[in-house]
Amino acid sequence: MALQGIWSGTIGFSLVAIPVRLVKAVAPGRVAFRLLHNTDYSPLTRRMFCPGQEELVPPEEIIRGFEIAPDHYLPITAEELASVSPERSRTIEIVEFIDLEEVDPIYFDHPYYLVPLKGGEKAYRLLAEVMHRTGKAGLAKFVLAEREYLVTIKSTEGALALVTLHYSAEILPDNDIVPREGTVAAGEKRRMEQSIRQLRADFKPEKYADQRREKVLELLKGKMGNATVTAPAVTEAESEGPPDLVAALEEIMTEMKQQR
C-alpha cells in the first residue's frame, strides 16, 4: 500500500535532525459514494464560483480571506500565513519526553505515522528504539495547514506514530455535570465489580465490525449487475484540471475537522 504523504519536514531531537514524511494512520472505512448528475450520470466536480464575475474560478485565482465585518474580507496570502510560525511549519522539535501513562486519554486527538526520508533512516530507527526502551514519548509542537498542534511522538512496533493532542484550554470543564462528592455505596460497587470480573477480556478491536458499512455493502450487492449506469466518457484533462493545491489543503482541513 502506498501511503500518501500529508507533510514532510524534520523531527528535531536535541542536535539530531531526522527528515520525515507524515502519513495517515487511519483510513475511514465508510463506503465512498460519488455525486452524479441525475440526467446523464456524469460525476460532479466541486468548483468555486465568483458571484461578481459570474464565472468559475481556477485554483490559482483563489486566495483566503478573514472576515473583519459582515461581507468584508481581509485577503491573506499563503506566504503570509506560512510566515506566522516558519520554523514550526518545517520542524517538529521535541521539547521533552513524557510517560504516556500520565496523559489523560481525553487529550488524544488524531493519529498519524511518521516515515523516514532518505538519509534519516538510522536516526529514525534509533529514536523509535530508545523511546521503546525507556518507555517514554516525545512532546512537540508543529504547524500543519495553518494550525499549531501539540503532539506526542510515540514508538509503536518499531515505527514512530504522531498523535495530535488537545490543548488543555479546549477541554470543557465538567464540574457542573459530574457529581461532586457522591458517597459510594459499597454494596453496589462490590456487586458491579463482580459483574465486571465476569466480563473480563483482552482488547481485541477486530471483534467489532462497522454494522452500517456491512449493511451498505449488502444493499450494493443486492443491486449489483442489473442496476448499473454508465457515465458518458470525459477526457481526463477536462474532468480533473490542474493539481489543485488549495483544494488539497482544504481537504486536509476538512478531514481534520471531521475528526471532531
Next chain:
Amino acid sequence: MAGGTIWKGIIHFGETHVPVKLHAAIKEERIQFHLLHQRDGLKLQQMMICAHEKIAVPSEAQVKGFEVEEGKYIIVDAAELEQIVPESSRLLEIHEFVPSAQIDPLFLDHVYTLEPDATLDPGGYTALVAALQELGVAGICTWAMRKRSYHGALQACGKALRLTTLRYADEVIAVAALELGEIPLSERELQIGSDLIKQMAAPFQPQKFVNEHQQKLQQLLEQKARGEKVRILRPRLLPPTTADQLLERLEASLKKAV
C-alpha cells in the same frame, strides 16, 4: 461550563443499569478563513459541476453512485440509505471489560463526558466510577444515537465517566504498510540515546502549552487590517543527521543537556 445534552441513554451490563446524559468533552476555537476571488476579493460559492455538460447541478439533481468499475455506477437513493438505520434504543450495552492500558491511542476517536441522569439514578454512577477505577478497566460497548451505531470505550477519570468512540480495527493502518527496513544500531548509540531521553524527561503538564500560532496569526491579521506591511519569513531547513554523524551528534546533545 459543559455543553448541552447530546443523547440520553442507559449503561447496561449484567444486573447494572446506569442512566446517563452525553455531553461534548472538547471545544475547539480556531480562526476561520473563507475562499475569495483574487481579482475582486469576493467570497466564492461552492458549485457542483457536471463533468460532461459543464453546468452547475443543484442539489435536487444530484444522486449518489457507487463506482463498481471505471465510469460504471450503482445508483443508491436517499430512501434506501435511510433504511439502514439502527433500531432506535436507549441502551448503551457493555459487552466486555478490558484493561484500559491495552487500548492504543490510535483507536480513540471522539470523546464525551457522561452526566448521571439524576432523576433516575440513585447512585449507580459513582459506584461505577469507583469500580472501573479500582479494576483499571474500560467497558467496550455499543449503542445507537442520531441514526448511527457506535462502538466505544467507557472509562472512569477522576469522578467522571467518559465515553470514547473507537475506530474499527480495519480503519487503523498497520505498521507493516510503512515498509520500514531493519537498521542495526550499536549498543553505544542506544545507550547515549536513552540517556538523552532521560535527561529530557518531564512530567506531562499540558497547561504549559498554549496555541502560540493562533495568537501570532491574530496579531498578523490585526496588523494587516491596520494596513501595515507584513514581513515574509521563510523556514530554515535543518540538514538531516546522517548515519555516520549519528553517534557524534548524540554525544554532543548529551553534553549540551548536562
